[in-house]
Amino acid sequence: MGLTGERLQAIQSHLTSVPTISFIGGGNMAEAILAGLHASGHPGAKLKYSEPFQQRRDYMESKYPELVGSADSEPVLRGADVVVLAVKPQVLRQVLIDNRSALLQNPNTMIISIAAGITIKDMLKWLNPDQPVNMVRCMPNTPSLLGEGAFGLYATDVVSEQQCQMAENIMRAVAKEVVWVKDESLIDSVTGISGSGPAYFFLIMEAMQNAGMEAGLSAEDAKALTLQTCLGATRMAQTSEDDLATLRRKVTSPKGTTEAAINSMESNQIRDIMKQAVFAALHRGQELSRELGRD
Ligand SMILES: NC(=O)C1=CN([C@@H]2O[C@H](COP(=O)(O)OP(=O)(O)OC[C@H]3O[C@@H](n4cnc5c(N)ncnc54)[C@H](OP(=O)(O)O)[C@@H]3O)[C@@H](O)[C@H]2O)C=CC1
Ligand SMILES: O=C(O)[C@@H]1CCC=N1
Incomplete structure (x- = not known):
């Protein structure tokens, strides 16, 4: 019809x-x-x-x-x-x-x-x-x-x-x-977090998959567990009333396995590594503006 x-x-x-x-x-x-x-x-x-x-x-x-x-x-x-x-x-x-x-x-x-x-x-x-x-x-x-x-x-x-x-x-x-x-300059801050951000998570997931393989898992299983853990954690963070630090603490049993992992990350300056990465992207945005805006 x-x-x-x-x-x-x-x-x-x-x-x-x-x-x-x-x-x-x-x-x-x-x-x-x-x-x-x-x-x-x-x-x-x-x-x-x-x-x-x-x-x-x-x-x-x-x-x-x-x-x-x-x-x-x-x-x-x-x-x-x-x-x-x-x-x-x-x-x-x-x-x-x-x-x-x-x-x-x-x-x-x-x-x-x-x-x-x-x-x-x-x-x-x-x-x-x-x-x-x-x-x-x-x-x-x-x-x-x-x-x-x-x-x-x-x-x-x-x-x-x-x-x-x-x-x-x-x-x-x-x-x-x-x-x-x-403020337009904040677009560089957005770049540092979400514009470039997917690549940070791909790198972290790649590193987790590789660590899982070194720990004896197959590439397929290590990837599947990594990806679902990343997705599950994000969904929890999006839906929970708890802030990110509280959610982390809820996984971290005193003297348990997570505490051992988190202590390892903290002593390797994970927070500093992330801050430097975000600011490196932000500063590169500013640099591009100086380099290319001159003409
Ligand atoms: N990729 C990302 O995740 C993000 C990218 N951006 C921004 O998006 C923009 C594009 O990035 P991205 O897509 O990754 O880059 P790409 O290189 O993949 O895409 C740019 C495309 O534009 C083409 N191109 C070059 N000159 C012309 C022209 N005169 N007319 C029409 N097309 C032309 C290029 O062809 P050729 O290869 O032949 O030069 C290329 O295919 C960048 O400015 C980037 O800063 C922003 C946020 C995230
Ligand atoms: O790497 C870049 O320069 C572009 C902008 C943000 C993500 N990709």
């Missing part, structure tokens, strides 16, 4: 109210957000990306045939409601200069940069607009592929409440946690 006029109208009106989101750059982070948005129900025809690297484009086209890919940015920028800058910080300046007129053609377009380190001030310097630009910085992370992202957002005063809400709604489709920061 065909669609009734009313149903057809409802679908058409939904489709026209759904923003067209165009990514410049179709790499790892773009893929995680694009795939997450599509899985959450965002129509593929309204998710576009430009990617000059043929091999990468072939991969994206075969894995996500419903999305709209292109070698050039110009066609994907035409008619975009939201543009996500998803290229490496090192090429962002050139991308903004090359796409200046397409990016500025519609004053209502919202430009969201996910690049680490590069400030809105520098992006505006390179865009050299003659009108206010709705510019947002977002620090996403790759678990957005599964709708499990943890994102930080920052917008300048130029961006309206309504536009901020739209940016948040888009990101909430792929992120369980979205925090707004009041």
